[in-house]
Amino acid sequence: MGRYVIRRVLQMIPVLIGVSIFVFVGMHIVPGDVATLLLGDKATPESLARLQHELGLDQPVYVQYYRFIVKALHGDFGVSLRTRQPAWREVWWALPMTIELSICAIIVAVLVGIPVGVLAALRQYSFFDSLSMVAVLVGVSMPIFWTGLILLMLFGGRLHWLPIGGILDEGIVFRPITGIHLLDTLLVGDTQVFNSALRHLILPSIALGSIPMATIARMTRSAMLEVLRQDYVRTARSKGLSERLVIIRHALRNSLIPVVTVIGLQLGLLLSGAVLTETVFALPGLGRLAITSLLARDYAVVQAVVIISALMIVVINLAVDILYAYLDPRIHYT
């Protein structure tokens, strides 16, 4: 197991080098040279050449890549064109929002997806089974941005049950500690702000969680069906265990192994969904930062967002693999 973990960690290195090459090359061939963008209209050929020299843009590409890597390893991704802040700081500020949103979305997805999958499997071919599988089909077919808009229009605009975007109610001033509002408000024990933050997170979490929810429900159902057919479930039943115990202790536990993998994979996909969800709900997260920076040609920030999120995905995938190996004793990794 230990050797497997070490090998998987080492395998991350070429992938991360690849990520850095992709980002470096991408940012080089993207139209609009940094020096030109920095100088704007005031650019003269002389000032442009001077700035290009200062930024090292007149150096050979491999020298530039080497400098890029050395800087990136120190967390230096350059300065944002829009805010003149270091790019890593922009990412650092936006990250908690996305983490909070993603965790809430996965919680919603698991809390709904697993019970629905289990019930559908236990009552295979029943009305509930058919209904939930139709819901799953619709769930995976809905674009997140549309789901978000519909939820906003219905629960925010029409019914006025929940706020229509943002992170906190207007007028509330709150100094975040970690930036994860639900956690921060609990830490200081401010229930009013906690409620406000929670109410703002419900709709985005459902929107972002809708696809993982459907995928988890489908996976749980099929894994459960598979497990219920196994001999050990029959044995458990025949030795007189209650149905409840058979389901929970024997069937569910084993059918959750593939479900964990699906959850992990979905966690990686959430970052893409977050771009759209944060745009719809006006949440200042990583996704929103990526799109506003890209549209403003603020490539230093785009670069930082992309590298940090790729790093997160690689680490999540690694964690899922290790968890999988740990959960399933039948698998031996060497």
Added chain:
Amino acid sequence: MANQVQLDAKAIARSRIAATERRAASTPSVFRRLLRSKSAIIGLAIILTITLVAIFAEQIAPYDPIKQSFIRQLRPPSASFPLGTDEFGRDILSRIIHGARWALLAGILADSIALVLGVSLGLIGGYYGGKIDAFVVWLTDVMLAFPYLLLAMIVVAIFGPGIRNAMIAVGIVYMPQYARLVRGTVLSLKEKEFVEAARAIGASSFRIMFRHILPNCVAPIIVMATLAVGWAIVQTAGLSFLGLGARHPMPEWGAMLAGGRNYMLSAWWIATFPGLAIVITVIGFNLLGDGLRDVLDPYLRGR
């Protein structure tokens, strides 16, 4: 030795005849079995309807999808405008009908790009092995390390925003999925006797890859290709929604949704119906894909 080659050649000829017969027998049976699947039929019907709508958009659409009219802005659904009008007084129904063209084009074009690139890479990597395969694995691993939407956004930034580049970006982003699928199948196939036989009679690598191995990967590719059309439609619409794809006044579903966002609280119909069109189209492809998987891959049946 010569005798052996001759024998192999005969064996290949025989197996090819058998394969042709099998194919002749199996193609209609696959289709027949597909038609027995309720979900596949619904999927096919949806796709067929949308294709017809796209082809005959000019004839079906009651109004011009682009022409603006300032006397009929933001009209709610009514008899003369069944799905209402948008902020420029354009009929939403007509725009959705014309949008079907962009949606299908996006789905098919992006999917084709992903398929051609991914299948070729997967074939080459799996067949040649060694350093070439290591490169293919590395490339797919690296591409899959990016959040796919961020990767697509960067590709669009490089080529410049616009619906065509958005489609290309979505295709490139999906490419590793095909590469992985095909590579895995090729690895399991290339040690089989029929490949060895083809090699023995001196078939070129190109011929072995495309004539002997590829036809045996077709079933999973067809399933993936069908499901990917739906995925590509959603992603292209997503890029348009973010302002990186279709531009005003193009009747594209994602861009229509983005326009409707500003009138979300006063005119719900602008954003609702284009989204519904996306959902129905994607459901069509997902149903057909699931049906095809059940028919082509007995192992996954009932999952």
